[in-house]
Amino acid sequence: METPRTFISQRAHNVDASGIRKVFDLAAKMKNPINLSIGLPDFDVPEIAKQAAAGAINAGHNRYTQTQGIAPLRQRLRADLSNEFSRDVGEVLITSGVSGALLLAILAVVDPGDEVIFLDPYFVMYKHLLTMAGGKSVIVDSYPDFRFDPDRVEKVITPRTKMLILNSPSNPTGIVMSEPEIRSAVDLARKHNLLILSDEIYEPFLYESGKWKVESGETTSSSPLTTLYSPLSLYENTLVVRGFSKSHAMTGWRVGYAFGPAEVVAQMTKLQQYTFVCAPSPFQEAALAALDVDMSAHVADYRRKRDIAYSMLSAKFEIEKPGGAFYIFPKAPARMTASAFVERAIAANVLIIPGNVFSERDTHFRISYATSDDTLRRGCEILLSLV
Numbered sequence: 001m002e003t004p005r006t007f008i009s010q011r012a013h014n015v016d017a018s019g020i021r022k023v024f025d026l027a028a029k030m031k032n033p034i035n036l037s038i039g040l041p042d043f044d045v046p047e048i049a050k051q052a053a054a055g056a057i058n059a060g061h062n063r064y065t066q067t068q069g070i071a072p073l074r075q076r077l078r079a080d081l082s083n084e085f086s087r088d089v090g091e092v093l094i095t096s097g098v099s100g101a102l103l104l105a106i107l108a109v110v111d112p113g114d115e116v117i118f119l120d121p122y123f124v125m126y127k128h129l130l131t132m133a134g135g136k137s138v139i140v141d142s143y144p145d146f147r148f149d150p151d152r153v154e155k156v157i158t159p160r161t162k163m164l165i166l167n168s169p170s171n172p173t174g175i176v177m178s179e180p181e182i183r184s185a186v187d188l189a190r191k192h193n194l195l196i197l198s199d200e201i202y203e204p205f206l207y208e209s210g211k212w213k214v215e216s217g218e219t220t221s222s223s224p225l226t227t228l229y230s231p232l233s234l235y236e237n238t239l240v241v242r243g244f245s246k247s248h249a250m251t252g253w254r255v256g257y258a259f260g261p262a263e264v265v266a267q268m269t270k271l272q273q274y275t276f277v278c279a280p281s282p283f284q285e286a287a288l289a290a291l292d293v294d295m296s297a298h299v300a301d302y303r304r305k306r307d308i309a310y311s312m313l314s315a316k317f318e319i320e321k322p323g324g325a326f327y328i329f330p331k332a333p334a335r336m337t338a339s340a341f342v343e344r345a346i347a348a349n350v351l352i353i354p355g356n357v358f359s360e361r362d363t364h365f366r367i368s369y370a371t372s373d374d375t376l377r378r379g380c381e382i383l384l385s386l387v
């Protein structure tokens with residue numbers, strides 16, 4: 001008898017999502033968990049943006065937009081970014097979330113067999129998108145401090161290496177690359193002629209050298225107050241992707257953007273035409289309105305939550321202090337895999353994510369502190385009691 005035909009592509013088979021599925025399966029069995037696993041803000045979309053979205057829908061902005069996005073949003077971002085980088089950043093392409101930008105960037109740049117380097121731990125999507133594109137993920141261990149070590153990276157560069165992905169502030173570690181680290185990454189990229197893809201989706205969430213309003217008197221940080229140090233300030237072959245999902249809690253509205261080398265942005269625009277077509281029309285209008293909202297109070301809240309999580313957990317766990325995003329990545333107790341510790345935490349009703357979802361290692365776990373102070377404190381207390 002003939003075996004039934006499988007319609008599934010090798011490409012789909014090659015994407016292995018078993019790690020995260022196990023976590024979802026465990027989570028589904030929990031009743032009312034203390035959830036420290038969520039990768040999105042716990043505040044809601046700003047009211048002004050909601051009204052702009054509803055207004056756009058009611059005003060009939062429900063059709064396709066130009067492939068590259070609505071002109072007022074593109075122009076506004078180009079002006080703001082050109083101001084930030086003290087030079088014209090060129091065309092800004094509006095994408096379907098940062099995920100959309102990442103997919104288009106990889107499709108535009110990576111040929112089958114091309115190698116792309118990124119640090120371990122990493123945001124999982126990089127690996128899977130590269131698999132889909134036929135590229136090769138070259139993953140460089142950055143334990144135990146999660147810093148960019150140019151020697152470790154240079155060792156794996158080959159003639160097939162085309163791109164280096166940086167993600168600062170990082171998911172899952174919350175680590176922010178310092179200026180010297182960025183410089184060393186740029187030096188390598190320049191020397192070996194690599195494109196840098198800089199995933200800056202957590203750019204507003206900076207706690208040490210962030211956009212602190214000194215005049216508000218909220219900061220006690222002694223470090224210099226600057227914006228994120230982006231490789232684009234040093235190296236023109238940098239494609240930056242940013243978005244509204246985290247900064248304005250619009251994860252479901254799917255608006256991101258990309259800017260950098262004109263040639264890459266033009267190819268991404270062409271590919272968007274035959275894939276996503278455009279980012280959602282009313283939410284592009286809403287994103288434009290959102291740019292006028294001051295989100296610094298939320299950043300201040302998250303800095304406080306970072307401090308709560310770090311000060312409580314560092315009593316018993318080995319942790320690199322995160323400087324941004326809303327994650328912290330402690331090491332599991334000695335002689336225990338992170339997966340085993342996560343199972344223990346889940347049995348105690350605290351949902352956290354084992355590091356092997358983001359890493360080749362199973363030694364650490366990710367906590368998202370984007371939750372109420374009370375939930376965070378209760379969760380940390382339980383985790384401490386499990387050591």
Ligand code: PMP
Pocket residue numbers: 039096097098099100123167170171199201243244245246251255256
């Ligand atoms: N990059 C990183 C590092 C992320 O953490 C995420 C979301 N978890 C994304 C990109 C994708 O963001 P979006 O929802 O805008 O597609």
